[in-house]
Amino acid sequence: MAMISPSRRVRRTPFSDGVEAAGVKGYTVYNRMLLPTVFESVEADYHHLKRAVQVWDVACERQVELRGPDAGRLMQMLTPRDLRGMLPGQCYYVPIVDETGGMLNDPVAVKLAEDRWWISIADSDLLLWVKGIANGYRLDVLVDEPDVSPLAVQGPKSDELMARVFGDRVRDVRFFRFGMFTFEGRDMAIARSGYSKQGGFEIYVDGGDIGMPLWNALMAAGEDLDVRAGCPNLIERIESGLLSYGNDMTEDNTPHECGLGKFCNTHTAIGCIGRDALLRVAKEGPVQQIRAIDIAGDAVPPCDRIWPCYADGKRVGQVTSAAWSPDFETNVAIGMVRLSHWAEGTRLEVETPNGMRPAMVRERFWN
Amino acid sequence: MAMISPSRRVRRTPFSDGVEAAGVKGYTVYNRMLLPTVFESVEADYHHLKRAVQVWDVACERQVELRGPDAGRLMQMLTPRDLRGMLPGQCYYVPIVDETGGMLNDPVAVKLAEDRWWISIADSDLLLWVKGIANGYRLDVLVDEPDVSPLAVQGPKSDELMARVFGDRVRDVRFFRFGMFTFEGRDMAIARSGYSKQGGFEIYVDGGDIGMPLWNALMAAGEDLDVRAGCPNLIERIESGLLSYGNDMTEDNTPHECGLGKFCNTHTAIGCIGRDALLRVAKEGPVQQIRAIDIAGDAVPPCDRIWPCYADGKRVGQVTSAAWSPDFETNVAIGMVRLSHWAEGTRLEVETPNGMRPAMVRERFWN
Structure with a gap:
């Protein structure tokens, strides 16, 4: 490079x-x-x-800071995770979604006080979404990057x-x-x-x-x-299964596809902007989901673009992060795999820059 | 690096x-x-x-595409430039501002049809601001990145x-x-x-x-x-005075500070979200503004952070882009200078990584 x-x-x-x-x-x-x-x-x-x-x-x-009487209301509008039980002093991992349930970011929300929050963001200008929503709904809240x-x-x-x-x-x-x-x-x-x-x-x-x-x-x-x-x-x-926004998931994905369904309380997260769409997803379940994938052979190069995954010659998923693991002596990878092929032990072929490689879906990540 | x-x-x-x-x-x-x-x-x-x-x-x-009956209305909400006379087939350079008149981007708007626009963006996720506004105001428009x-x-x-x-x-x-x-x-x-x-x-x-x-x-x-x-x-x-969003201007600056007042028709751009703040700015005029600055001496290194500018020992501005120009045989630079020192010919001192340098405010850019 x-x-x-x-x-x-x-x-x-x-x-x-x-x-x-x-x-x-x-x-x-x-x-x-x-x-x-x-x-x-x-x-x-x-x-x-x-x-x-x-x-x-x-x-x-970066932090997106919310301050003011509507800070808590705005925070709940941003995420399908139910924040009612969250106390000052707690941090919550919160998927942030648009009106279709597409992931806009996967930050950590830090509750400083009832009327003051930080959103510690992954790689997207979430500040602009939050400012736009606060403005459009005329909320009584200050939004900025401290x-x-x-x-x-x-x-x-x-x-x-x-x-x-x-x-x-x-x-x-x-x-x-x-x-x-x-x-x-x-x-x-x-x-x-x-x-x-x-x-x-x-x-x-x-x-x-x-x-x-x-x-x-x-x-x-x-x-x-x-x-x-x-x-x-x-x-x-x-190895630890820590997803990277922009690599392993984008605005095209719902939290459920990213294995973050456990952070979606769509029935009780009232006010969440993407709630209607996610209630539908929660009912039907996702058709593809994040999986740990083991890629055979020697060390693969850095994954700087989607590596398609195949089974029986048909495309069934994609790898988006991969690296050689010295401790586990294999190529550890994260990918999105279709329902038909996401079961533990399913054999896939991954198209890497070094050619097609045998791969296998794992039950869990390594660490 | x-x-x-x-x-x-x-x-x-x-x-x-x-x-x-x-x-x-x-x-x-x-x-x-x-x-x-x-x-x-x-x-x-x-x-x-x-x-x-x-x-x-x-x-x-990247393009932010607006499609639908409210596309034109939304486009005018985003910018203080009056778009009423703009025809399909035209491109307009449009400052985009938030409710305080702070610059969120300085893209080119491309009018494909009355109900279809592309915003060809500078470096910020303008898509998220536009989606947030469209959602908050319940506009009848699709917003995405094609x-x-x-x-x-x-x-x-x-x-x-x-x-x-x-x-x-x-x-x-x-x-x-x-x-x-x-x-x-x-x-x-x-x-x-x-x-x-x-x-x-x-x-x-x-x-x-x-x-x-x-x-x-x-x-x-x-x-x-x-x-x-x-x-x-x-x-x-x-040399050409082409500003770079993120370098020469940020969300801290109004269009007027960036010398983009001529693209602000704040009296007639009815519906623009930052209009109230910009009417105020237009009335009083900015207290600092973008200037072409000539930095004396041999070639300066790349400007990867703000270089403060001084006059009589007081801070009066900052340089944010600089390079040695072979054709003009000087260091050409872009900076933001306070009203008291922005007149053509004003002598400044610029704090570069290679030490303090004499500099001068120019009337115009080089090309």
Whole structure:
């Protein structure tokens, strides 16, 4: 592939100086912002993530902030997940859908207070959809993108590193909950969450100016833990079945197709914009669904476009993420497979750039 | 800078195979799609663009299509430009604003018919804003992104090349008008437009499958014209004063600040969502505005973040695009300067990564 060209439009983050000093080798662009993809190598980064602790610049997970008396009502209009039982201090993974039930984003909603929410977004300008809906329905709510940049700490030694910087109380934060902590006199929400299954936290860094001081403090405190700069790891996230919006699902897909039906309470999520369409989907069930797929043979190249899947010469699905897994010694992949062929153990053929490969549908992901 | 990592999320285009075969060296990501930035070198590409003809993969200028009885009404809600006199066959450059008059995009609107429009967008998911507004106001209109990918032919020999492929009638297409032409039995709209001031066309390629056949036909027909693969050129577009959304302006700016006041008919553009705010701006005038800025000294590095501008030690503006111009033998730049210092000839200091540089506000752009 080619180099990425610098411009203001592809935004730097509060942590970019640290990322560059750590020798970043690859980037992608996510929400019009730089997201590192490789430091040493994707494989070396993977092994290190599973054994030690990494600090990830995930500032590209921008926040859409909702503030005002209609914030809660607007939040429920955006998602088929029933939010009535959600308390301040909780984080919910929420599919966001349009009026036809098509996925517009798969963010994490952070409830700061009854009248204040952050939506920590995947890669689409969800801000524009939320602003358009708020405007069209004349809701009493302010919608904007605050100067808040998530910094993730991931890996088995995350608790130890975080406790050194934020105190032992951080160990008590439960999964998908957050607490308020202080760093150099500044308050920040810290959630037990992140885009890996190796454990860890996401720090919602409020104010770009405190970004590098925090980055440096984490690096200094974790020297003996072998802390390193890292990033969401392609291999680990496929092993863990963590979907990527824009890769594994798009606005063409319903949450049910993405295996996110459990986050759709279409009967009770009253006010959700896509509810009518999703009630229909929930009744009939999807005709295709996300599956873990094992691709035989040696390492496949990066999946930069749809790889069609066939059975008996007929197209029955597509692979959209794939990587060689050193730990499982196979090509781990995520794909969308039609109902007729999605059962565990079904044999497929996947059309990769290296030719047709035998593949098999698995019951579950690897991690 | 680092390499760009491949993934389906950063979409390839119908012309990517041609771009790669031509030896692309740099990419940016624009509307979540690959946009080439360099072939031979930015300088060599620049000289060639000004002397010959280039074929540009600008598929990333995605279309937002509006269809239905309320399409025209919705289009007028989006922009402060008065569209009442616009005829099918015309293209209008239209600032798109939110309810506070902040710029959400600066696309070209293409009027296909009274009830059918394309909005050929700059870098933001305008589709989501338009869908949100259409939904919130319950308009009778379909809004989606069709499989239409612009291919630009730019440079002084554009007319000659296009006539060889589409016939002499293409020479009669006037600036910012389009006509319907046929290639291999397929209809496509061709406009006299494009993101350079070297002349040329944009072909709205309808259906990705016809992309490479058209690319190859243009390359074959123009061999003796020295046709090459090209891309929007940083130097040429700054010389020409072509603004870049995300670089030179963002949602923080009004059209008036961007020098786009002439496209705002706020008194007559009845229905425009940001009209109240812009009537206020039109009355008082902006306090800062886009200017051409000449930066002294040798070549500056790429402008990947705001470069503050000072006068008498006080901050009075910012530069957001800059490049060394071989033809004008200076650093050409675009910036936003405060009212107190925007007059022609005003001397500034610009804080570049290579240190503070003397600079001067110019009356107009270079091309």
